[in-house]
Amino acid sequence: MTHHRPNQEPDVAIVGGGLMGACVAWGLARQGLRVCVLDEGDIALRASRANFALVWVQGKGLGLPAYTAWTKSAAEAWPCLASELLSDTGVDVGLDQPGGFTLCLSDRELQVNVDMMMRLHNQPNTVIYPYEVLDHTQTRARLPAIGPEVSGSIYCPLDGHVNSLRLFRALHAAMKARSVDYRADHVVTAIEPRAGGFALKGAWGEVRAPRVVLAAGLGNARLAPMVGLEAPMKPSRGQIIVTEKAAPFLRYPVVTVRQTDEGGIMIGDSEEANASSLRIDHSISSVMADRAIRMFPLLGDLNVVRTWTAFRVMTPDGSPVYEQSETCPGAYVAMAHSGVTLAPQHAFSLADYIATGTIPKEAAVFSTRRFRVPASV
Incomplete structure (x- = not known):
């Protein structure tokens, strides 16, 4: 003792x-x-x-505008955190904030996301931040690898990602x-x-x-x-799929797909509220993989090297x-x-x-x- x-x-x-x-x-x-x-x-x-290692402002704070402000301040302070960690430890966490995309696989899905962003920004006392609504052609100009099923996207210049490990x-x-x-x-x-x-x-x-x-x-x-x-x-289970390394094709993080600084692709961020086990649920991982391949068809040729799952903390x-x-x-x-x-x-x-x-x-x-x-x- x-x-x-x-x-x-x-x-x-x-x-x-x-x-x-x-x-x-x-x-x-x-x-x-x-x-x-x-x-x-x-x-x-x-x-x-x-x-999933996203530094993400887009879509946060519906129903609690203070959360939007808190998140936006976090994204703005990330370069300071990354540089302090580097000076304390010599470890570069791979911070990259080029902006991020929410890709939509139908016009209806795009409209739902646009409506949500408008509701979020129309809340009283909310902090406004920039975003763009892009159609298929405008999205493809920035993400050339997208497939024909991507009807459009929302882009927010504040978003980014880090190397999670x-x-x-x-x-x-x-x-x-x-x-x-x-x-x-x-x-x-x-x-x-x-x-x-x-x-x-x-x-x-x-x-x-x-x-x-x-x-x-x-x-x-x-x-x-x-x-x-x-x-x-409530425990919220998240599953992530990681592929083998590929030639760089994804300059920006997407809310459910990102190419890491080392070349592998992470697919994920499922939220399963009622899961009681940490066992991989292939019915969910297959839906995640299917959506990712529809967004970026070249993913269909890559091998999966690992999948993992964990419980995350989700308040009501x-x-x-x-x-x-x-x-x-x-x-x-x-x-x-x-x-x-x-x-x-x-x-x-x-x-x-x-x-x-x-x-x-x-x-x-x-x-x-x-x-x-x-x-x-």
Whole structure:
């Protein structure tokens, strides 16, 4: 059993070492705080493993305009995050923001997407961002490899992508560079509020800290009530197909198809709300593959090298949750479906809020209180 003398206690204990936990841990350590990350390690149902690595603004924030502003700020801060990670670790995360496309395989599909973008931009107090609606010919001028079934597209110049595996590695290397005490295989089974802070316990022993951040993805549902918080979520399974490397043909990321900086093609981003198993569902992967081939016929000649699936964190409305406990101040919950897109917000803004102990008005809209407001008639 490990005993830490009080002067060695971390300033903040973070439960979870995925993209969310790693961003917050590194962000706090950048400010000179002593941080301990308690991570399940690779037994975790890591959402970070199923990320499609898009930095994506397009279409975010319908029903919660603050999410549009939060996402747009994230995309604008990404170059700063990428350069800071590079200087801390020497790892280039492959950030590329040429803009991104939503491709539509029928006129009706295009109209549905256009209507959604108009509704999003017509919301009161929303942040407007640029986008273009393109027909088949205009789309083909920028994406010459599209097939005849693509009826049109929506292009947003703010969108981009990163190398997902290098991002995860860079964050963990950056934590190490900033002396974060990272502990794998440390499943937290209980959190007890104590005078002056919290005791986090597991089979491995106990850690005490004045502040605790729950960034454990699906594990937050079990932990949040221990510190007077809620973590409403539904597991959303995502499947991804990866092909062999191909000659570069896709200069821009598409919402369901992207060519990585190494040449392979990733097809994916299914969202299956009721899946209970991590087994690949071929009925879904075959639909994903079929749509991708209709978008880019040359994909039909490529071999699949791997497929994978993982559960991701999806709140009831798809927007993030950030909240400090009212009954146990110093305890925070942080959950987001878009861990890659929002990484700069978590490393910079959210880490600032936790360091200062106050979540400001513009981020307080992401509390769980929004789920308890009765719908207006």
